[in-house]
Structure formats: C-alpha cells, structure tokens
Amino acid sequence: TRHDLNKPEHAALGNRLYGGDDSTRLRQEYLLGVGGIRVLKAIGEWPLKGLHLNEGHCTFAALEMISQGWTLAELSRRTLFTTHTPVPAGHDRFAWEDVEDVIGNLLPENVRTIDGCQESCSMSHLAIALAGQVNAVSNLNAWVASTMFEGTHIEPITNGVHHLTWTTPPMKEIFDEYLHGWRNDPAILAHAGKIPDAALISARQQARAVLRDLVHVSTGVELHEDRLTIGFARRFATYKRANLVFSDLERLRKIGTHKIQFVFAGKAHSRDEGGKQLIRDIFAGAEQVSDEIPVAFLEDYSMATGLAMTGGVDIWLNNPVRPMEASGTSGMKAAMNGVPNFSILDGWWPEACEHGVNGWAIGKAEDDRDDQRDVDSLYSVLENEILQAWSVGEERWAHLMRAAIATSARFTGARMISDYVRFYELFSHDEPE
Template sequence: MNPIHHVAYLSMEMAIDARIPTYAGGLGVLAGDMLRSCADLAVPVVAVTLLWRAGYFEQRLDESGAQTEEPTSWEPESLLTSLPARVQVQIEGRTVNVRVFQHEIAGASGYTVPVLFLDTDLAENSPEDRRLTDALYGGDAKHRLAQEIVLGLGGVRALRACGFDRVTRFHLNEGHAALAALELYRESSSGNPDEALHRVRERCVFTTHTPVPAGHDRFEWELVAKVLGEPIPPDLFTALAGRERMNMTLLASNLSHFVNGVARRHREVSEHMFPGRDIRHITNGVHSPTWTSPSFRALFDRHIPEWRDDPSMLRKVLVLPPQEVLEAHAVAKQALLEMVRDRTARNFEPRRLTIGFARRATSYKRLDLVFHDLERLRAVGRGQLQLVFAGKAHPNDVEGKALIGRVFAAARELGDDVPTVYLADYDMDLAKTLVAGVDVWLNTPLPPLEASGTSGMKAAHNGVPSLSILDGWWLEGCVEGLTGWSIGHGDGSDTDAGSLYEQLEHAVLPAFRSERWTSIMQHTIALNASFFNTHRMVQQYVANAYLD
C-alpha cells in the first residue's frame, strides 16, 4: 500500500474492471479511467465507492426490443480484499454497520491506487439496511438518500478507520458524495462555525457532470429530517443546500473551494443553472491504454513507444505509414463484425461504412434521430451503410425503453438496405470492441444537455472520427472534415436530422470512399486522442484543484 494519500475521491459508481459491475455508465467509466491515470502518474489518491452486490442490471432484449432487467451475478469476495475495518452511520435513527472491501489499481510503474468499497450486507443490519448496497440507482428517494449517507458519511469514516488519515483534499465526484463535506464539518465544528466552514471548503473539490435537472439529486426536507437528522444547525443546512429541498449539487458546490464542469460548454451551462457560483471547467478524457484496441496498441508501441506514459505523443501518428493505420483498423473492424455475427446472426460487410452509437437510452440522447426519415436514410445509405447500436435504459425510464423499441422497428423496416443491429447488455468489454471497430462514431444529444461525453474520445484513440451534434466535448474536438463532422448548429432544432443526412451523403460517405480517409483517421488520433485523455485531465486537476 502506498504510504501517503493526499486526495480522497468519492463516487457513487466506478468502472474498475468489467468483472466488477459497480457502474452504470459514463460517470462510473470516467471515474475508473481517472483512477487508472492517477495510478500511472503516481498521484496519491484513495477512492471510495459502494459495493453494489447486484450491480446495475443485466439487460435482456426480446425480438421487438422490449427491455427486461436481471440482477448482475458476481462474487465480491473473490475479486476484492475484505478489510477488518467497520464503521457505523445513523439512518432513521438506526445504527447501520458498514464493512470495507479493497481493490488496488496498479499503474504502469507499479504505483497503486486503493479503492475502498463500502458494504452494508451484514447479518447485524436489518434486511432493509442490508439492501442499501445491493442495486446501483435502485429504490425510492428514501433509499437513495440512505445510500448517499453511506457513501458520504460512511466514506469519510471508512477512510479514517482504514488509516488513510493524511488526506488533504476530498474530491466529490457528482452530488451523490456531498454528505462527505458535512462529515468534515462535524469533525471541524468545535469553535467558530465560520472557521469550520472555511476549513471544509479548503479541503473539498466538486465536479458536476450533468446539465439535466433530473441528474441533480434533491430531497424533501421532511425526508431529510427523518432519514439523516440534523448533522448541522438547520439554518446553516438550508443556507447551504437550498430552502425548498436539499439540493446535493448546491450543497457540494457551497462546501467546495473548487467547482468544475466537465467541458467548456458545460461550465457555461452550469453557471446559468447555479448563478453566482465560480464554476470552472476541466474537460473529460479517457484512459488511453484501456480504450485503445490491441491492434492500435501494437502500432503505437512500434512507432511511438512513449505514448503510454505521455498520450500527447500520439500527435506523432501523422507521420506513421498510412497502410499500417488501415491495417490496424481492419483488425479491429473484423473483431466487431465477428461479435455482431455471434450475437445477432447478422453478417455485416467489411466494405460498408459502419456507424456506431452506444449511449444510455434516454430521451435527450435521441438515439433514434438517424431514423427520423427512413426513406431518406435508405436513399443515402442503401448498400453503403450499416449501423450498430447499444445502450441500457434505466429500469424506470419508460421513454428510454420505447426508444430502444423504435430502433428495433426501424431495423426491421430498413432490412438489408441499411443493416441495423442493437447489441444487448452494453458494458466495458462490449464498448472496447465497438468504439474500435466502427468507422464513424455517431452522437446526437439534444443540446445543451450533453455535459461532455467520452465515447467519441474512446473511438478517437482508434482512429474513428465522430459525426456529432455540436455539444459537450465535441465543441472542442471538432475540426470539420479532419477529426469528423458536425451535425446542426448546436441549438437542437428540427433540422438536425436533415443536417445528419446531408453530412452522410455529401461529406462522410465520399470521404470514406476516397484516399483522404486515412488522413482523417490519423488526424483524429493526433488531434483528439492526444488531448482528450485522463492523463491530461488528472494533471489539470492536480495543478488547478488539488494543489490550489
């Protein structure tokens, strides 16, 4: 174990390993990528999350695209190390016991980042409390608040109990972890309350990840009083967290000295949502070695051996032999086509432009935008395009589930003219094959609701350009015709579908059939993969937030 840990990173979900299903999507994958880069760069971090014995869920899709959910099956005891530490939190006046498991992320140089997993599935707890760390994002508001008590209050106490007492910064990754700041206030509350608040703010960093109102947890004060009690004086509590309801984003931002969004545009949107706050931005990235396919890793290792330690060196891809770039992609594409065949019995053709789309299935992601006019899509893509979709809808998201059904219906209508498949149970392993094997990455959110997005960054590490709405990270990464193509004007107007078809017909498909395509692939890596990575992101957090 590393002897010193100056930063504690708390997140409701973390994608540490595909075998450890303690993540639902982008937030967890980003957390895992950040920690992998911290390990590579020897940044003294210890992470805290919840165990999630039932994971998020395993997705099942029938022939019409109707989604059903099943609990994830895994054995934490076989993959994690049980620690002797035990802590307690109070929930509805009951004492809830929490045990701690640990996993270590090993960096390229052997430096390790410990990850603490909190678990309430103990015989001494009530059946209700044992289920608190069962399913990620399950249950009602009371259940969610109880989970956030375990993460926030229990997380700080677990750090103390496990000997991580040299933490100088607490990084709250989304508002789920906001109650950690209240625990720090409780520890510092002797003496002058203003001085205690100042000490807490000096120690806390807060990253907000969503401009979607539903993504900001809010709890009725009556529920808070019943479940959490009064950890700090009521007047101070409402001043920090909101008068009408306890807003976890507001609480975290008011108790942090550094608050950031996850893209330049997201910072602007967040400042409108929370006027008066000084919100900065650190644009997201992805862990380069994790998301680069085996064939491209081998290519980079041959020509740019320093890329693993310093992904900015990927700009040297511009001088690589073009044929070797094409061959690396052909290997990745073949792996994807074999996966499509094995999972769907559909035989996709290597010569067709293959477009990928994999996001959480929810309304603002607009995964059905490409099917807005099936006849236009057929006219543009007949014999030239094939589409691969993936993504889960939250079990309670009726509209999200309906969107999956619409993709299935469109696929039936398009038939072999524009072959379309939807791959079930999107996870890290599927994502690695998908982002590397497609030719173009499609993203069509309703702006300005895309905080950042990272799937297109993963694709870029494999020479895959994006075709995307101008929102989130793509506003920073789009060099028109060189790293990909923009859709619409970033305003979410009804013309977005028309713009998508125009780009496909007049820009993307002609480029794909031309000698320029390899240059586009190389520029995608050189300009986007070299910057949109978590090594750069972590270095910015260290310089701007942790050492500030």
C-alpha cells in the same frame, strides 16, 4: 450493507444502485458520503488532505468532515465539487424532514437559507455552498452549469479517457512502433501523422473484423467489410435521440442502401420509460431497412463491447439535444482508435471538431431542440461529405483517422488528472493569515 447486525431494511440498501424511492436513495447517499469517510479513517487513510466530490450524491461526505473536526473554512479550502450533468434528474432533491431524520445533527446551522435549498435539500446546491472550488466537465458544460448555479464560478476541466484501457490491441501495436513512449505519455498521440497509411489501415481492418465477428456471434447480423459502419453506444436517455437517424426511412434508404450499416449498444435506466422506447424504436427501424441497411443491436453493453465498438466502427455518431451532453467520453475513445466523430456540437466536441478534417459536425451549435433541422443536417453531411470521403478510398480515410488520433491526445485521462492536480495542490496550502 449485508452485515448480520443490520436490520433487513438497512441490509437491502446495497441491493440495487438505481431503484427504490427517495427514502432508499437518501440512505444510500448517507452510506456513500458519511460511510465512505468513516471507512477511509478506519483503514488508516487519515488524515485527509482534501475532498473531491463528484456530483451531489456524495455531498454528505463534506458534512462528515465537519463532524470529524474540519471547520467550515477548512472544508471550503480543501473541497472541490464537480458537476457532471445539466439533466435535472441527475441532481437529487430530498425533503428536509427526511434529510433531518437520516443525518440529524450533521447539518450546519442556517442550511435552509442556501440558494436552491430553501424548499428542499438540493444535494448539488448544498455541495456548492460547502466547496470552495467548483468545476464542470467541458467548456460548454461549465457555461451551462453557470446558468444553473448563478453566482458560482465554475472552472472547465474537460473529461478524458484512460488511453491504455480504451485502445484496441491492433492500434496499440502500431502506436508502439511509430509513437514511442505513448504508453507513458499519451500526449505523444498528437504526432499520429508519423503513422504510415498501410500500418494504420491494417490495424483498423483488424479492429473492424473483430467487431464484425462479435456482431455476427451476438446477433446473427452479417456486416459487410466494404460498407461504412456507423456506431452509436451510450446510455439511452431521451435527450440523446438514439432513434433520430431513423426519422425518415425513405431518405435513409436513398442515401445508404448497400453503402452503410449500423451497430447500436446501450441500456436505459430502469425507470426511464422514454429511454426504453428509444430502444424499441431502433428495433422497429432496423426491421424496416434490414434488407438494404444492416442494423445490429448489441445487448451486452460491457466495457469489452464498448472497446470493440469504439475501435471497430468507422464513424461514431452522437446526436444529443445541445447542450444536454456534459462531455461524451465515448467519442474520445473512438477518436483514439482512429474513428472520426459525427456529432452535434455538444459536450467535448466543440473543443475538438475540425469539420471534414478529424470528423464532422451536425448542425451549427443550435441550442434549441429541432429534430427535423438536426436530422436534415445529419442526412446531408452523411450523403454529401462522409460517404463522398469514404468512396475516395483508403488514403483519404487514413488522413481522417490520423487527425482523429492526434486530436485524442488532448482528451486523455492523463491530461484530465494533471488539470485536477492543480486543484489538489491547493488543498495542502496553509490557510492564509
């Protein structure tokens, strides 16, 4: 936006992704949607065969395609809309007067009669009305989204992760040796049972050492090689309950003194005061148990940090309020590196969890928020199942790691793209007579 001919207020639109008022956000979404389509045309990527809208933020792209010559019927036939979150804040709403001021004659007739758009412009409802196909990013998320957008069929396409990006170097080496062809076909990870204990344990020890070094250099916290390392790294939204494990410090000490250690990482939205408080709570809890249970917080939550954590911890903890987690790709990355998940049955985990085999569930898939119930389950499973398995030794843990890796074969980016291709192929079909 910093073109010499732009007014100062327009030049500043690209300064910050999350910030500003509705006026700024609306104009940013105009740039993303309308501007994005016009850029594609300007660089010669034209004509477009179809349109895939991820969340409502880019909905104006659909309106621009009408301006470029698509009919409403053609737009419907060639557009897929993906909804990612049940969190209301993730679905932008703007006053109609402001929308009309920005996009003017791009609005179709009777737009204010669309379900969910009568009082204000809901970008997600508008996208669903324009798109012919709608999907969500896990089976559970599709069910939740169907209650948000009544009368709309929502197809589940569970997210996946790029296997080459999110596998640590030591794990890549053993996959190369024992799972030939996995780089081109990550479905081969399903045969992780071929990996011998010694090779798997050696690779995991290397990845764990990398994380211990990173934590020490970054925070000064000394992690112990013989203790179970529990990782938690994600955006610090309040529904994710990052501080849940510190709910009862005396019980946590009783369970985990000199047995467990934690590594946290993540960031809160700049305007999410609740998320910022979660981070403060973690530091407060860490200070109170640090003599018995080391707790580190990695502030630089970059992709490199994410890889070091998902590859270097022993357990991946996730305890959101069900069903608020749309998918949860960090857990997929952990599983791919042989790290079992320990999670509320939310997002992708209901599709993947084999309790005690490839990880553990917290609770019994309850949909109401009850922090006490969930932390009781968390402590109980940690004490009576996870630490018991850890104490048995490396052979028992290797079985868990292989099962986690095999599970990850169903949650790769390659599988996800193949699912989306089924929709993309419909874009080029001739309109039925």
